[in-house]
Amino acid sequence: MRVMNVGKALALVAAVAIMAGCSSTSTRTGAGDTSGAAGTGTGTDGASAYGAGTGAGVSGVGLEEVATLRTVFYFDFDRSVVQQEGFADLEAHARFLSRNPSVSVRLEGHADERGSREYNMALGERRANAVERLLVVNGAAANQIEAISYGEERPAVTGSHEGAWAQNRRVELKYVTR
Amino acid sequence: MMKKLIAILTLMLTSTWLQAQLVVEVTQGVDSPSPVAVVPFNWSGTSPLPEDIAQVVSQNLERSGFFRMMSRDNMLSFPSRGDQVFFRDWRISSTDYLVIGRVEPVGGDQVSITFEVYDVLKEQRIVSQQVAGTTGSLRDAGHYISDVIFEALTGIKGAFSTRIVYVTAEQLAQDRQRFRLQIADWDGMRPRTILESSEPILSPSWSFDGSKIAYVSFETTRPSIYVQHLATGRRERIQSFPGLNGAPAWSPDGNRMALVLSKDGNPEIYVLNLNTRELDRMTHNSAIDTEPFWAPDGRSLYFTSDRGGSPQIYRLDMSSRNVERVTFEGNYNARGRLTQDGRFLAMVHRGQSRRFQIAVQDLQSGRIDILTNSDYDESPSIAPNGSIIIYATQQGNRGVLAAVSLDGRVRFTMPAPSGDVREPAWSPYLQ
Amino acid sequence: MEIRGYIVPSLKALAVHLLVIVTVSGYWFDHSKPEHRTPRHIQAQMVDLSTLQQAPQQNQQAAQQAEEQRRAEQQRQAEQQRLEQQRAEQQRAEQQRQAEVQRAEQQRVEQQRVEQQRAEQQRAEQQRQAEQQRIAEEARRNEQELAARREAEARQKAAEEARKAEEAERKRQQELAAQKAAEERKRQEAQAKAEAEAKAQREAAEARAREQQRQAEAERVQAEAAAAAAAAQAAAAQAANVVVADISSYIAGMLQRNWQIPSTARNGMQAVVSINLLPNGEINSVDIHTSSGDAVFDRSAVQAVLRTERFPRVAEIDPILFERRVRRTLVTFRPEGLRW
Numbered sequence: 001m002r003v004m005n006v007g008k009a010l011a012l013v014a015a016v017a018i019m020a021g022c023s024s025t026s027t028r029t030g031a032g033d034t035s036g037a038a039g040t041g042t043g044t045d046g047a048s049a050y051g052a053g054t055g056a057g058v059s060g061v062g063l064e065e066v067a068t069l070r071t072v073f074y075f076d077f078d079r080s081v082v083q084q085e086g087f088a089d090l091e092a093h094a095r096f097l098s099r100n101p102s103v104s105v106r107l108e109g110h111a112d113e114r115g116s117r118e119y120n121m122a123l124g125e126r127r128a129n130a131v132e133r134l135l136v137v138n139g140a141a142a143n144q145i146e147a148i149s150y151g152e153e154r155p156a157v158t159g160s161h162e163g164a165w166a167q168n169r170r171v172e173l174k175y176v177t178r
Numbered sequence: 179m180m181k182k183l184i185a186i187l188t189l190m191l192t193s194t195w196l197q198a199q200l201v202v203e204v205t206q207g208v209d210s211p212s213p214v215a216v217v218p219f220n221w222s223g224t225s226p227l228p229e230d231i232a233q234v235v236s237q238n239l240e241r242s243g244f245f246r247m248m249s250r251d252n253m254l255s256f257p258s259r260g261d262q263v264f265f266r267d268w269r270i271s272s273t274d275y276l277v278i279g280r281v282e283p284v285g286g287d288q289v290s291i292t293f294e295v296y297d298v299l300k301e302q303r304i305v306s307q308q309v310a311g312t313t314g315s316l317r318d319a320g321h322y323i324s325d326v327i328f329e330a331l332t333g334i335k336g337a338f339s340t341r342i343v344y345v346t347a348e349q350l351a352q353d354r355q356r357f358r359l360q361i362a363d364w365d366g367m368r369p370r371t372i373l374e375s376s377e378p379i380l381s382p383s384w385s386f387d388g389s390k391i392a393y394v395s396f397e398t399t400r401p402s403i404y405v406q407h408l409a410t411g412r413r414e415r416i417q418s419f420p421g422l423n424g425a426p427a428w429s430p431d432g433n434r435m436a437l438v439l440s441k442d443g444n445p446e447i448y449v450l451n452l453n454t455r456e457l458d459r460m461t462h463n464s465a466i467d468t469e470p471f472w473a474p475d476g477r478s479l480y481f482t483s484d485r486g487g488s489p490q491i492y493r494l495d496m497s498s499r500n501v502e503r504v505t506f507e508g509n510y511n512a513r514g515r516l517t518q519d520g521r522f523l524a525m526v527h528r529g530q531s532r533r534f535q536i537a538v539q540d541l542q543s544g545r546i547d548i549l550t551n552s553d554y555d556e557s558p559s560i561a562p563n564g565s566i567i568i569y570a571t572q573q574g575n576r577g578v579l580a581a582v583s584l585d586g587r588v589r590f591t592m593p594a595p596s597g598d599v600r601e602p603a604w605s606p607y608l609q
Numbered sequence: 610m611e612i613r614g615y616i617v618p619s620l621k622a623l624a625v626h627l628l629v630i631v632t633v634s635g636y637w638f639d640h641s642k643p644e645h646r647t648p649r650h651i652q653a654q655m656v657d658l659s660t661l662q663q664a665p666q667q668n669q670q671a672a673q674q675a676e677e678q679r680r681a682e683q684q685r686q687a688e689q690q691r692l693e694q695q696r697a698e699q700q701r702a703e704q705q706r707q708a709e710v711q712r713a714e715q716q717r718v719e720q721q722r723v724e725q726q727r728a729e730q731q732r733a734e735q736q737r738q739a740e741q742q743r744i745a746e747e748a749r750r751n752e753q754e755l756a757a758r759r760e761a762e763a764r765q766k767a768a769e770e771a772r773k774a775e776e777a778e779r780k781r782q783q784e785l786a787a788q789k790a791a792e793e794r795k796r797q798e799a800q801a802k803a804e805a806e807a808k809a810q811r812e813a814a815e816a817r818a819r820e821q822q823r824q825a826e827a828e829r830v831q832a833e834a835a836a837a838a839a840a841a842q843a844a845a846a847q848a849a850n851v852v853v854a855d856i857s858s859y860i861a862g863m864l865q866r867n868w869q870i871p872s873t874a875r876n877g878m879q880a881v882v883s884i885n886l887l888p889n890g891e892i893n894s895v896d897i898h899t900s901s902g903d904a905v906f907d908r909s910a911v912q913a914v915l916r917t918e919r920f921p922r923v924a925e926i927d928p929i930l931f932e933r934r935v936r937r938t939l940v941t942f943r944p945e946g947l948r949w
Binding site: 199200201202203204205206207208209210211212244274297299300331332333334540545547565583585586587 | 853856857860861864865866867868869870871872873903904905906908909911912913915916934935937938939940941942943944945946948
């Protein structure tokens, strides 16, 4: 499993150079509305969250480099395998993280509304872990990444139809400062 | 010779006796609730009472699904004492049972409530009781009276004095949500918020004596397990490891709590000793193991796992740590709950229909019955008397609570407060 | 050397002696040898004739004897064959004779059967004829009777008319001679009397015939009634069972519509309720006969009966059957097909 991931990652490293430029414009819209743009950093998700998480913007680091990358990654029902289309962007995120050890990311796993809530909580975490592994094998350090699951508690889109569900089965990648 | 004669004589007598009687066998009946009339209770005080006890009783009995209530408009008389009851009148209107009562002021806000239950067909009084209360606790009195009547008429202990806890979610703005943990009467009335947060709250669970509630809150943006004392409102965070901290479940003896942690990289079931704070890992599997709940005897844990490829319910023996699969029908069985007698397993089930429905499995026979009929039913919780399952469902794009009798005969939706309502948990019997 | 000189002659002498003994022994042991040979003789009988012909080369005497025996045997066989043939012929003759006898017997039986048939036919014919005759006679009698009656009626009518005419005549001729009137009256009376007598006789005969007919009819009816009664008695018992079974399922059906199975009911629970019915189908009393052990279940059973109030079709049952079988009815409430 691990070997295969490395293999895939190596293949991606080669592919990224070619693909990064072409895909940059389309990913921005997909990520923009859900994450509130990577540039503003963390804490914009929960309204009045107590405690940690609400940091100021991440300044001093060239976040522009990843601003155009996809930050939401989608999954099939009851599955925690990252879809192929997200590989390139994850690789770019990983490279960025490896070059900037002071930057860290929070991976928020989500599930669609169907099924039981605690099981979906576990499913969301498994998805976040899947993304985390991809980042790590591509150069990011484990201590730069926090994986968390919201289960079905924070849907991106409301509604009980496959269109909404498909957008809710996701992992959101958010940059945070230490 | 004498013996033989007696034998023959006996045989003859028996055969003639058998001949003398027509023997009829009835194996089928009607599947309809018994008609009951609850006459408005007579109030001999001056100022009007804040609560209509007869109305509370009537609604309770009707919501139980066991009874069909007679409308007050159809009542020919409003007796409040036995000597005022004319059975013929009630019989004509096809009433099986009659409930009458009266409330008398005792002094201050103290009242004395007397109620009687009659079997109209037999023209017999079944129950007569006097209850002391205050004008402020008439609803409690109504629930108590409902419990007494329910048990007298069905043989099942009433659960109308129990409570439910549930979570509501409101979308205040595009990015702002409000989550509330609320406690209400079993029928959803008199809701009281015990926690409010902008971050998700889930998996509320009653302690076995009904004095505390454990739940998961994301108030720190990470999930943690809290225990809140209902009497004082005091609460403590008892588990906050990296990763998942979820699905708390009190053991029947109240000393332990089963929960889910992913601190070791994968969601696993643990048992926390609440006295020593020792953690005991129960499952060792790379699959998802979650949603633990205790068998009533505390000797085994049931939980949801996808170790077989799809979520199914498994049983773990506490002493041997052996795990066996419990559900086999359908490709999704999760969030199980057991009846107090340990015989029936209620769960979220998805079978041929591809819908998520509440089903109940008879653990003796293995038979599964699907009780609900909508697409996204979840979070079943069983009344302590095992007669009704409360669950979360959707109504017009909104989450609401509904209830279904364990035999599937009766389904009804609870009155919905604002927002999405979800994750109901039924309290044990309360003192 | 000397000894060798003796050996040859003595051997020769021995040979001669032996030869003599052998030659003579044929006569000496003439009686004993055939007994020993017997098996061989039997063997020879079984073997082919050609092997027999080889035998003489070995021993002429034996062959001769064998030949003699064979001939004797042949002769015996021929004799036997002849005898057998004779016997067979006799048998054939006997068979023939028997066949003949049988045939004769058959013929006789056939004849008898035919005769019997014919006799039966004849008898039937006779019967038929007799019947016809009887019918004809009856018809004739009927006709005669009818004719007689008709005649009598006509006569009566005529007499009446005549009487009227006579009276008219009498009235008309009242003034005529008294003697003539008396004479006339006498004659009239005599005639009337004869008429009446004849009529009475006729009527009596008719009455007798009618009585006979009535009696025969009564007898027939009685016989029929007796047969019917026997059949009816058997049928009645069965009919009663049918009625009881029918009323049983009817009562079960009524109760089923009124039994609200309580939620506490489980498959296998059973309560027996005793109902006392009135002849009009109303319920006189209901009691728990055998409790299920569950008060709510028992009550539901009693309520099912009380809610039913009345079984209208019970009123249609024969009163005796009602008393015997229906008045006290036991109802077993035993739910089936419950979820658990």
